[in-house]
Amino acid sequence: MAPEITKVKYMPELRSIAQLADSIWHECFVGIISEGQIDYMVDKFQSLEAMTEQIENQGYYYLAVRDGGELCGYIALKPEKDNRLFLSKLYLRSDKRGLGIGRAMLGRVFEEAAALGKDTVYLTVNKHNDHAVNVYKAAGFYEADTAVTDIGGGYVMDDYIMEYRL
Template identity: 40%
Template sequence: MINFLMATAKKQFSDIAQLADVIWREHYIPIIGLEQVDYMVKNFQSAEATYVQFIDGYHYFMIYFNNHLVGYLSIKKEDETLFLSKIYVSKEYRGKKIGKSAMNFIEEKAIEMHCKSITLGVNRFNVSAIAAYKAMGFKIIGEMITDIGNGFIMDDYKMEKLIL
């Protein structure tokens, strides 16, 4: 069974950060390298960073599969768009329809928030994620190159799915 729990307590953000550290190292080191992963985990995926994002209006949800924390997601309403900031599932739980359930959950939130679309950024070399998003109805609508400091950039595609 797949459940989503909104994170509001610092302990929950600590649990998310521990999971993020594992997921990011296994998935992103081959794509962006160890130095950039270390930098991004510390500055964007740590308990402190995610809690500040929560205070700034991002909604974090912990994803549970059979009562085990297996992933997390973060969303924020921006005008009539729901921005999907983060969606990650542990490697050993991929292929169990958790990502699909999470996207259905996100679409429900978008409808509740009266959004007309969902947007996200995905690393242009993250081919498996791009394929998954396309299979779920997202389209590439642009490119985003973002300077994130310390000499690093995020080289992403901007993707969008219209909500009918």
């Protein structure tokens, strides 16, 4: 059955996403970035306070992903002022991967882009996150650039910038 993907509108659901994000990030980034950097990034980008700020003041919106009624993933999007949609977050619990849900999530991202009148979706992905890079390439993203971003706390993000043209 296809996953259910819905826009996050209420604080309790955002709180559940913060809990889910905490557990997914501490699983999927092991071996890619340090434990200290995971803690730092979860706090900076995926805490309830950080996500509330993104939604209220920075133009982001979140989509919740459910399979069999159970929250198991999330997507964060930010429409830019130009022709692009920024895919900021795409996260799925490990036991739900490899089942086509990731592909369905990307399908929804492309639908959101089309509905917003955008012709390009872009994202940043850690250069060593091989699985995600492969999933994005399989969906038609290409590597457009690289970026090393100082995120404070003595940490940097070492990323590919990938793009998809609708």
